[in-house]
Amino acid sequence: MAEEKRSRPPRKKKERIPRQEMPVRSPEERNRDFNEVTLGFSEELALTEAKRCLQCPTHPCVDGCPVSVDIPGFIHLVTEGDFIGAAQKIKETNLLPAVCGRVCPQEEQCEQVCVVGKIDQPVAIGRLERFVADYEREHGKVSLPEIAPKSGKKVAVIGSGPASITVSYELLQAGHQVTIYEALHELGGVLVYGIPEFRLPKSIVASEIDTIKKLGAEIKLNMLIGKTRTIDQLMEEDGFDAVFIGTGAGLPVFLNLPGENLNGISSANEFLTRVNLMKAYREEYVTPVKVGKKVAVIGAGNVAMDSARSAKRVGGDGTEVSIIYRRARDQMPAREEEIHHAEEEGIIFNLLTNPVRFIGDEKNNVTQVECIKMELGEPDDSGRRRPIPIEGSEHIIEADTVIVALGTRPRKFIAETTPDLKTSKWGTFLADEETGQTSKQGVFAGGDIVTGSATVIKAMGAGRVAAKAINEYLAG
Amino acid sequence: MHKITRKRVLAPKITRFSVEAPEVARARKPGQFVVIRADETSERVPLTIVDSDLEKGTIDLIIQDAGFSTHVLSGYEEGDELTDVLGPLGKPTHMDNFGTVVCVGGGVGTAVLYPIVKGLKEAGNTVITINGARNKELLILEEELGAVSDELIITTDDGSYGIKGFGSTVLQGLIDEGKKIDFVVAIGPTMMMKAVAEVTRPYEIPTIASLNAIMIDGTGMCGGCRVTVGDEVKFACVDGPEFDAHLVDFDEQIAKHHYYDTEQACQMEKIIADAEQERS
Numbered sequence: 001m002a003e004e005k006r007s008r009p010p011r012k013k014k015e016r017i018p019r020q021e022m023p024v025r026s027p028e029e030r031n032r033d034f035n036e037v038t039l040g041f042s043e044e045l046a047l048t049e050a051k052r053c054l055q056c057p058t059h060p061c062v063d064g065c066p067v068s069v070d071i072p073g074f075i076h077l078v079t080e081g082d083f084i085g086a087a088q089k090i091k092e093t094n095l096l097p098a099v100c101g102r103v104c105p106q107e108e109q110c111e112q113v114c115v116v117g118k119i120d121q122p123v124a125i126g127r128l129e130r131f132v133a134d135y136e137r138e139h140g141k142v143s144l145p146e147i148a149p150k151s152g153k154k155v156a157v158i159g160s161g162p163a164s165i166t167v168s169y170e171l172l173q174a175g176h177q178v179t180i181y182e183a184l185h186e187l188g189g190v191l192v193y194g195i196p197e198f199r200l201p202k203s204i205v206a207s208e209i210d211t212i213k214k215l216g217a218e219i220k221l222n223m224l225i226g227k228t229r230t231i232d233q234l235m236e237e238d239g240f241d242a243v244f245i246g247t248g249a250g251l252p253v254f255l256n257l258p259g260e261n262l263n264g265i266s267s268a269n270e271f272l273t274r275v276n277l278m279k280a281y282r283e284e285y286v287t288p289v290k291v292g293k294k295v296a297v298i299g300a301g302n303v304a305m306d307s308a309r310s311a312k313r314v315g316g317d318g319t320e321v322s323i324i325y326r327r328a329r330d331q332m333p334a335r336e337e338e339i340h341h342a343e344e345e346g347i348i349f350n351l352l353t354n355p356v357r358f359i360g361d362e363k364n365n366v367t368q369v370e371c372i373k374m375e376l377g378e379p380d381d382s383g384r385r386r387p388i389p390i391e392g393s394e395h396i397i398e399a400d401t402v403i404v405a406l407g408t409r410p411r412k413f414i415a416e417t418t419p420d421l422k423t424s425k426w427g428t429f430l431a432d433e434e435t436g437q438t439s440k441q442g443v444f445a446g447g448d449i450v451t452g453s454a455t456v457i458k459a460m461g462a463g464r465v466a467a468k469a470i471n472e473y474l475a476g
Numbered sequence: 477m478h479k480i481t482r483k484r485v486l487a488p489k490i491t492r493f494s495v496e497a498p499e500v501a502r503a504r505k506p507g508q509f510v511v512i513r514a515d516e517t518s519e520r521v522p523l524t525i526v527d528s529d530l531e532k533g534t535i536d537l538i539i540q541d542a543g544f545s546t547h548v549l550s551g552y553e554e555g556d557e558l559t560d561v562l563g564p565l566g567k568p569t570h571m572d573n574f575g576t577v578v579c580v581g582g583g584v585g586t587a588v589l590y591p592i593v594k595g596l597k598e599a600g601n602t603v604i605t606i607n608g609a610r611n612k613e614l615l616i617l618e619e620e621l622g623a624v625s626d627e628l629i630i631t632t633d634d635g636s637y638g639i640k641g642f643g644s645t646v647l648q649g650l651i652d653e654g655k656k657i658d659f660v661v662a663i664g665p666t667m668m669m670k671a672v673a674e675v676t677r678p679y680e681i682p683t684i685a686s687l688n689a690i691m692i693d694g695t696g697m698c699g700g701c702r703v704t705v706g707d708e709v710k711f712a713c714v715d716g717p718e719f720d721a722h723l724v725d726f727d728e729q730i731a732k733h734h735y736y737d738t739e740q741a742c743q744m745e746k747i748i749a750d751a752e753q754e755r756s
Binding site: 183184185193221222223224227228229250251252254256260261263264266267269270273274278279284285286287288290363364365411412413 | 499500503513517518519520544545559560561562563564565692693695696697698699700702703704709714725727728731732734735736739743
């Protein structure tokens with residue numbers, strides 16, 4: 001019997017194509033500049049990867065995407081070699097594919113639920129998205145969507161991050177007049193001041209956002225709503241029929257520990273704004289950024305990884321950069337890919353370590369962080385095991401630069417000047433999840449200003465929801 | 477773009493610009509500031525709004541040539557344009573009829589003081605202004621302050637004009653004379669504001685100082701302008717720029733101002749080198 005079984009011809013099995021890896025620059029090379037770390041698929045890699053998609057009828061990936069991109073649809077076009085068509089397919093619901101292909105946590109969204117992923121590694125949806133978006137842009141084939149006839153309605157969009165850009169894109173297509181109010185001197189919000197060039201090139205952000213301008217959005221930079229104009233002035237004096245608030249969470253959280261105001265201690269927002277928005281890493285730009293020999297980054301989210309890796313690049317060979325995080329590696333909130341890249345680039349991880357106070361010299365410059373070792377106890381409200389200090393384990397970490405990356409909260413300019421807008425105790429706006437409708441008629445909100453700090457794609461999802469509701473509101 | 481419609485050199489290295497910024501002119505109140513960026517590669521620089529002209533849609537800014545960016549800005553001429561002007565930022569000065577108010581201005585801080593003096597006068601206060609400078613040549617806004625104050629006292633460090641000495645000393649003199657003072661505003665170099673706070677502290681005269689903190693965005697995002705006020709940490713850009721002078725940790729502010737000294741020195745060397753190259 002056994003022999004007979006062995007002599008049977010092998011079962012015909014479809015050859016399994018492995019998930020295609022994306023070319024990456026070596027850590028030694030990329031650590032010295034701000035050029036992009038990952039290099040994107042070639043046409044060949046994209047074609048091979050696209051074949052892995054089963055084109056399954058249930059397409060759970062589409063439901064896993066906060067903006068419901070027709071993923072099987074665009075991947076099918078890739079298999080046919082119609083890369084431009086694939087890019088346009090994505091843009092039916094997502095204006096920023098080159099951005100999302102780079103910074104979305106696909107492993108928690110579309111790729112997490114991919115059917116192929118049940119038996120093998122999931123289809124590399126994000127890499128394919130990035131490939132077709134880059135292909136379209138690099139071949140100068142970016143086309144504009146059709147616009148509905150002018151509605152005669154005016155909408156003010158406050159902020160120009162991912163939520164606001166998405167709302168604007170949808171509303172412009174619906175024929176409304178859109179005016180974007182941005183407080184900084186550039187459009188893009190966190191995409192330009194927060195995420196570093198080596199992870200998200202600013203020329204790509206600018207190029208994708210440019211579509212909004214081409215579709216006729218009026219852009220008002222250096223306008224801080226709540227200061228330069230108020231929401232009520234926009235609605236009552238400036239004639240806007242509806243307002244979308246997508247101002248994000250911009251206020252950095254600090255630890256409130258002794259010595260935290262010493263020189264050399266900054267928020268990740270400050271450090272990254274100097275580097276990204278103000279381009280401090282480039283000689284011809286005037287804004288300074290100071291990175292010493294020993295940098296400590298506090299926190300372990302994506303922003304912490306961005307800060308640590310940027311500090312390494314600004315500081316150069318003589319600079320040692322470490323992450324200080326109170327929980328263990330498994331609990332780090334950053335994407336696995338970012339942690340992996342940081343490790344490759346020589347970032348040191350001081351895990352289960354919590355700062356207690358900061359110590360400075362006679363010039364008030366920080367020199368040391370006193371820390372305490374932690375151990376993991378029972379799970380807390382977030383489901384993660386609670387870190388508990390180990391008594392007597394205080395120790396010193398030398399640091400002449402400290403970057404605090406512990407998250408952000410909403411700022412209060414609009415809440416303070418618009419009393420009929422209801423907020424939570426964290427300062428976020430209370431808005432209907434299904435519509436983005438706030439407590440004030442005609443005013444909608446979405447993104448971090450409603451949820452607290454989250455991801456680019458979640459903000460875009462909220463933007464789509466709000467745009468639909470605004471369209472209905474304006475029609476009604 | 478924001479055109480410079482008027483330029484006046486008030487004193488050596490102190491320049492007053494009128495800049496087109498109609499939205500800011502319309503919204504601004506005394507005590508507020510703007511953040512400007514001269515061009516693409518420039519820093520973002522916070523500057524107090526000295527005055528505004530609603531009809532012309534302009535705001536007035538006073539710039540002291542004290543570092544790289546302010547040096548470059550001081551070279552701008554009428555007709556030149558600033559790329560970005562954002563504002564008005566910060567909380568406006570709380571205006572009330574306090575009674576008798578002493579406003580102490582030092583150096584270019586006087587520029588910040590002027591709109592506040594004007595506002596306090598309009599609110600019905602008796603305003604005594606002490607306008608101080610290092611020497612006669614550097615004294616600014618004498619005429620303007622005189623026009624909106626009930627009494628104007630001039631001091632110079634070297635005695636070249638007015639009373640020889642510091643504003644804080646003159647204020648101490650007023651208190652010693654038995655003058656009833658209800659409120660004090662101090663704006664100028666950090667050392668001077670600290671000195672004023674120490675003068676009024678024993679008498680428990682409410683005193684505010686306007687801080688000139690390092691900031692990037694000016695909208696509460698970077699936290700570079702953190703200041704310890706009592707046992708709280710505040711952001712000068714959104715919670716200030718004015719704070720209770722008896723609670724501000726001035727020494728911390730002084731230390732912060734020196735943090736970028738090396739970078740400033742490097743940039744200034746570059747200016748000097750460029751200027752020499754041009755000459756040769």
